[in-house]
Amino acid sequence: MIDLRSDTVTQPTEAMRRAMAAAEVGDDVYGEDPTVNRLEELAAERFGKEAALLVASGTMGNLVALLSHCGRGNEAIVGARTHISHYEQGGMAALGGIHQHPVADLPFGRPEISDIEQAINSDDDHLARTTLVCLETTHNEAGGRVLPLAYLEEVARLAAKNHLRVHIDGARVFNAAVALNVPVSMIAHHADSVMFCLSKGLACPVGSLLVGSRDFIGQARRNRKLVGGGMRQAGVLAAAGLVALNEMVDRLVDDHANARRLAEGLADMDGVEVDPGVVETNIFYITITKPGVDAEGLAAQLSDQGVRISTSNFPRVRLVLHYEVGRAEVDEALRAFQLALA
Ligand SMILES: Cc1ncc(COP(=O)(O)O)c(C=O)c1O
Known part of the structure; x- marks a missing residue:
């Protein structure tokens, strides 16, 4: 996951x-x-x-x-x-x-x-x-x-x-x-x-x-x-x-770069609002704007693709990067979002 x-x-x-x-x-x-x-x-x-x-x-x-x-x-x-x-x-x-x-x-x-x-x-x-x-x-x-x-x-x-x-x-x-x-x-x-x-x-x-x-x-x-x-x-x-x-401190720079990469990828998708320009560290928020997408449906679709998110503040969703999510996992997560929002 x-x-x-x-x-x-x-x-x-x-x-x-x-x-x-x-x-x-x-x-x-x-x-x-x-x-x-x-x-x-x-x-x-x-x-x-x-x-x-x-x-x-x-x-x-x-x-x-x-x-x-x-x-x-x-x-x-x-x-x-x-x-x-x-x-x-x-x-x-x-x-x-x-x-x-x-x-x-x-x-x-x-x-x-x-x-x-x-x-x-x-x-x-x-x-x-x-x-x-x-x-x-x-x-x-x-x-x-x-x-x-x-x-x-x-x-x-x-x-x-x-x-x-x-x-x-x-x-x-x-x-x-x-x-x-x-x-x-x-x-x-x-x-x-x-x-x-x-x-x-x-x-x-x-x-x-x-x-x-x-x-x-x-x-x-x-x-x-x-x-x-x-x-x-x-x-x-x-x-x-x-x-x-x-x-574990010096490597945090990788989490920040991965957060920006994820935000930039999401910003290119329809149905998601995010400003990659404000991503400074390992946490950022997106807003799901796609009509008809609900919290449970999105979480379930992403979960089927191996991605877990928290939807407690849906349509605002917090995404957090850490050492278990590298560049390859970011790209996988982007593919999962693309499918879930298609
Ligand atoms: C900014 C901030 N302060 C304090 C805490 C509390 O830490 P803990 O969960 O270890 O009690 C958290 C936890 O998420 C946090 O995000």
């Missing part, structure tokens, strides 16, 4: 499986897992931060970050269509008593600086205290769009002026760094904390990391335990993470 639903479907590579089997482990809640410690040190170094923390998932990483930056009743400014705002069950409110202040962030995935500024509450007894700005890069709902460094710098400047912190949901921040052709530390430089996922385009079976200052990560370690995320011989997972950071 050519699975275009998500980069989370990626299976661990052979090198990951070997590293996991051979991993040296210990009890990570005691800080005694050498492989976890190595991964956390490497992540901190790559992001130019003092410390890092391995967590079970991106959702847990974002939640732990929010719990660590904000107290109960504090307010976090978030893009209205970010994963944190929209797809994490309102965890910050449910578990942390943190109020979210959504600001418009589509179509580019970046809220206007003036909107962020307006969302900052003044020091007034009626108002929740604003403490945090959350950004997302690459921005999933915006179709894998990358936040430019100049934009991050502007947000950081505004946040500093108002004594706010900045958290980046960087589930796919390495895709952003590769697209910008900069080290990931240049993105992280503009944030107090960054969460990134090992289990998406980097192909690990499980895991995300949170990076930030030593104090912040100390607090995050406590909050990870609070939400039941203290893992024991987690080196088995961290071993795959080390392979990911060392072997």
Whole structure:
């Protein structure tokens, strides 16, 4: 199957499986897992931060970050269509008593600086205290769009002026760094904390990391335990993470090229709307415009040709490239779409 639903479907590579089997482990809640410690040190170094923390998932990483930056009743400014705002069950409110202040962030995935500024509450007894700005890069709902460094710098400047912190949901921040052709530390430089996922385009079976200052990560370690995320011989997972950071980052450029190739091929077909010009990374959206084509029918026809898509937002369909879909598979997928839309 050519699975275009998500980069989370990626299976661990052979090198990951070997590293996991051979991993040296210990009890990570005691800080005694050498492989976890190595991964956390490497992540901190790559992001130019003092410390890092391995967590079970991106959702847990974002939640732990929010719990660590904000107290109960504090307010976090978030893009209205970010994963944190929209797809994490309102965890910050449910578990942390943190109020979210959504600001418009589509179509580019970046809220206007003036909107962020307006969302900052003044020091007034009626108002929740604003403490945090959350950004997302690459921005999933915006179709894998990358936040430019100049934009991050502007947000950081505004946040500093108002004594706010900045958290980046960087589930796919390495895709952003590769697209910008900069080290990931240049993105992280503009944030107090960054969460990134090992289990998406980097192909690990499980895991995300949170990076930030030593104090912040100390607090995050406590909050990870609070939400039941203290893992024991987690080196088995961290071993795959080390392979990911060392072997799976540079190749993301191929996923971006394949995404553009797929988008360009689809743009030539009747019944599909897509602008290949906006494809920056490994995710993009198409709109099916062919009359008479419905979600189930399209998914079934493509599935018969060996292609899987997700149709939950039909006629808008998200397509995601990853290391299991190479150039040949892209061409096969294009043939499948051609037949399905004929
Ligand atoms: C932008 C973004 N942030 C966070 C997450 C959450 O990651 P996880 O599924 O590991 O909880 C996702 C997952 O798809 C995501 O796309």
